[in-house]
Amino acid sequence: TTLTADDTATIHIVGMDSIGPLAGRDTIVSFFGDILDSQTDQRRHSITNIRRLDGDRVNAYLTLIVTDEGETVVKSAGIYEATVAEEDGEARLSGFVLSLDRGF
Numbered sequence: 001t002t003l004t005a006d007d008t009a010t011i012h013i014v015g016m017d018s019i020g021p022l023a024g025r026d027t028i029v030s031f032f033g034d035i036l037d038s039q040t041d042q043r044r045h046s047i048t049n050i051r052r053l054d055g056d057r058v059n060a061y062l063t064l065i066v067t068d069e070g071e072t073v074v075k076s077a078g079i080y081e082a083t084v085a086e087e088d089g090e091a092r093l094s095g096f097v098l099s100l101d102r103g104f
Contacts, residue, residue, distance in 0.1 A: 002092055002093055003025040003028060003029070003092055003093050003094075004025065004085055004087045004092045004093065004094040005024065005025050005087070006023075006024060006025075006094070007024065007025050007028060007092075007093055007094055007095060007096070008020070008021045008022065008023050008024075008094075008095045008096075009021065009022045009028045009031075009095070009096050009097075009098070010022070010096075010097045010098070011097075011098045011099075011100065012097065012098070012099045012100065013099075013100045013102065013103050013104075014100065014101055014102060015102075016103060019031075035104075040068070041066050041067060041068035041069075042066070042067040042068070043064060043065070043066050043067075043075070044064075044065040044066075044067075045062060045063075045064055045065075046062070046063040046064075046065060047060050047061070047062055047080070048060065048061050048063070049061045056083050056084050056085060056094075057081070057082070057083055057084075058080075058081075058082050058083075058084055059079055059080060059081045059082065060079070060080045060082075061077070061078070061079055061080075062076075062077060062078050062079065062080055062098065062100075063076075063077050064076040064077065064100075064104055075102075075104055076100045076101055076102045076103065076104050077100070077101050078098055078099050078100035078101055079098075079099050080096055080097070080098050081096065081097045081099070082094075082095065082096035082097075083095045083096070
């Protein structure tokens with residue numbers, strides 16, 4: 001897993017109310033799992049330009065690519081801003097904010 005047990009997540013979407021903060025890995029996984037279970041299309045998340053900032057902070061760009069009924073489009077794009085922590089000897093996200101240009 002890539003999230004710490006006590007991870008927090010917030011999602012900002014331009015023109016919409018923010019989602020979260022969601023508290024805890026299980027809550028975050030359940031939130032995204034419910035969304036994935038309801039989708040009938042194929043989605044790919046391209047995460048690029050990962051940068052380590054100062055200390056334990058990182059950011060990265062997200063491009064959301066969706067294929068539905070044979071048509072592939074870019075659905076949204078945005079930026080992850082995250083904090084990294086060590087848990088069980090591995091680097092994991094301990095909190096993140098995802099800011100999207102449009103809904104997903």
